[in-house]
Each structure stands twice: as C-alpha cells, then as structure tokens.
Amino acid sequence: MAFMQALRDRWSAADSLVCVGLDPEPSKFPARFRGDDDAVFNFCRDIVDATARHACAFKPQIAHFAALGAESALERLVAHIHDAHPGVPVILDAKRGDIGSTAQHYAAEAFDRYAADAVTANPYLGRDSVQPFLDRADRGVVILCRTSNPGASDLQDLVVADGNGAGRPLYQHVAATIARDWNGHGNCALVVGATWPDQLREVRAIVGDMPFLVPGVGAQGGDVEAVVRNARTADGTGLMVSSSRAILYASPGDDFADAAADAARTLKEQVNRYR
Ligand SMILES: O=C(O)c1cc(=O)[nH]c(=O)n1[C@@H]1O[C@H](COP(=O)(O)O)[C@@H](O)[C@H]1O
Numbered sequence: 001m002a003f004m005q006a007l008r009d010r011w012s013a014a015d016s017l018v019c020v021g022l023d024p025e026p027s028k029f030p031a032r033f034r035g036d037d038d039a040v041f042n043f044c045r046d047i048v049d050a051t052a053r054h055a056c057a058f059k060p061q062i063a064h065f066a067a068l069g070a071e072s073a074l075e076r077l078v079a080h081i082h083d084a085h086p087g088v089p090v091i092l093d094a095k096r097g098d099i100g101s102t103a104q105h106y107a108a109e110a111f112d113r114y115a116a117d118a119v120t121a122n123p124y125l126g127r128d129s130v131q132p133f134l135d136r137a138d139r140g141v142v143i144l145c146r147t148s149n150p151g152a153s154d155l156q157d158l159v160v161a162d163g164n165g166a167g168r169p170l171y172q173h174v175a176a177t178i179a180r181d182w183n184g185h186g187n188c189a190l191v192v193g194a195t196w197p198d199q200l201r202e203v204r205a206i207v208g209d210m211p212f213l214v215p216g217v218g219a220q221g222g223d224v225e226a227v228v229r230n231a232r233t234a235d236g237t238g239l240m241v242s243s244s245r246a247i248l249y250a251s252p253g254d255d256f257a258d259a260a261a262d263a264a265r266t267l268k269e270q271v272n273r274y275r
Pocket residue numbers: 021023061093095120146147148149191192193215216217218219220242243244245246
C-alpha cells in the first residue's frame with residue numbers, strides 16, 4: 001500500500017500521531033545487552049514490539065546503525081516491523097541529497113535495500129536531487145523544511161525573493177515549492193521541528209494538509225500542546241510527532257521495554273488531548 005494511505009490508515013487504527021524514533025546507542029542499552037553480538041537488533045526489536053500499538057510510524061536513523069557497522073541489523077529490523085506489525089510504516093531517516101545519478105542509488109538504498117516506506121531528504125541541491133525519490137509514487141519523501149536544531153535559522157531563515165517582488169524566509173519558500181511543484185504524486189511530507197511552534201503554524205498555512213514529521217519533543221524540549229494546536233490539520237491529524245531518546249532510554253534497567261511503551265503511550269495521550 002502507498003505510504004500516504006498507510007499513514008492515514010495507521011493514524012486512525014492506532015488513534016496515534018506518535019512516531020517512535022529508533023536511534024540505537026549501545027552505551028545507553030540496559031546491562032543485559034552487554035556481550036550480545038546482536039545487541040543493536042535485539043534492543044530495537046524489543047522497543048518496536050513494546051511500542052508498536054502506540055505508533056503511527058517507526059523512524060530508524062541510519063547513521064546510528066551505519067556508524068556501528070550494523071546495516072544488517074537495520075535491514076532485519078525493517079523486515080521485522082513489516083512482518084510483525086504490518087500497517088505501521090517505516091520512515092528511514094537518512095536526510096539524503098545529491099546529484100540525480102547518485103540520488104538514484106540513495107533511493108534504491110532506502111526503498112529496495114532497506115524496504116522503507118518513506119525516507120527523509122534534504123532539498124538543498126534542488127529538485128533533480130530529490131526526483132529519484134519523488135518518482136517512487138508509492139513511497140513517501142519527507143523533506144527538510146524547518147529543522148529542530150538551534151542552527152536551523154542560520155540558512156533556513158534567510159529571506160529570499162518569492163517571485164512576486166516580495167521576500168520570505170527560505171523555509172517558507174521550500175514549503176511552497178514542494179506543495180506547488182514537487183508533490184505531483186502526493187507523496188511528499190515536510191520536516192518541521194517541534195521546537196518552532198510559530199514556524200509550524202506558518203508552514204501549515206502554506207501547504208494545506210501535507211503531513212509533517214515533527215521531531216524535537218522529548219529530549220529536545222519541544223512543547224507538545226503548541227505543536228498540535230499549531231500544526232494539526234482540520235481533521236485532527238497531519239502529524240508524525242517523533243521522539244527517540246525519551247522513549248528508547250526511558251529506563252536503563254530491565255524494565256526498559258515497559259518504560260518505552262509507557263513513554264510512547266503518554267506522548268500519544270498528550271498529543272490526543274489537543275487534537
Ligand atoms: O529528520 C529528522 O528525523 C530530524 C529532523 C530534525 O529537524 N531534527 C531531528 O532531531 N531529527 C531527527 O529526529 C531524532 C530526534 O531524536 P530525539 O531528540 O532523541 O527525540 C534524531 O534521530 C534526529 O536525527
């Protein structure tokens with residue numbers, strides 16, 4: 001099933017707008033994983049199985065696997081999600097962007113090697129760099145718009161001409177361009193950080209019902225109420241509110257999976273309070 005339809009179905013079936021981020025850091029794993037040669041897979045699988053009922057999506061972050069040489073764990077983890085939790089889409093967080101001939105390989109990596117339903121992409125190189133992802137109409141392309149980090153304003157806020165003799169910040173231009181020109185297959189979503197509630201409201205006004213991936217709640221301190229009030233769509237959906245560390249490492253002990261499930265459920269309930 002196409003990513004956008006799967007996401008809409010999952011929002012409704014799980015009554016959840018929470019995306020569980022999978023950012024494995026072995027130094028934060030509970031003691032029971034010490035000496036386990038397959039700790040990255042086993043830890044992430046336990047988290048997935050504990051949190052799936054509260055998740056509208058899972059988002060593995062590729063550098064957290066690749067830096068450990070754990071690409072095989074990532075492949076098996078995505079396969080496990082598809083097998084054990086069908087209907088929960090997987091967004092590979094890779095933030096790819098390169099000239100078209102290379103981007104084709106990034107698209108094959110995300111969608112064919114890892115079997116992700118969607119991938120994050122960086123628009124800085126322009127449309128042709130994202131085209132190989134856009135062409136996969138059944139997969140989602142989640143494009144950076146206004147990122148959650150403190151340096152987001154360094155470039156994303158620079159005022160650029162909007163073509164009508166006026167100016168607006170680059171992130172608004174990115175949002176408008178993607179909504180108008182890049183979304184022919186209806187498979188685009190935007191990354192807008194939870195740490196920027198005003199910008200969430202502005203971008204929502206520009207792009208209509210396009211889904212947002214919203215990282216930055218939990219460890220980065222974003223305000224859930226402000227996120228939901230400013231960025232939900234008219235039907236009370238439109239968001240993948242993503243949290244990684246606050247769910248994964250909710251407890252350092254043997255109860256880590258139950259603690260992760262509690263953290264995901266609590267975030268789901270918080271989000272649902274303001275939908
Ligand atoms: O694309 C992303 O997922 C992303 C975009 C962004 O603007 N900010 C951001 O934090 N992320 C990712 O979201 C996750 C946030 O992790 P926590 O802060 O632990 O919830 C990390 O994997 C980041 O790489």
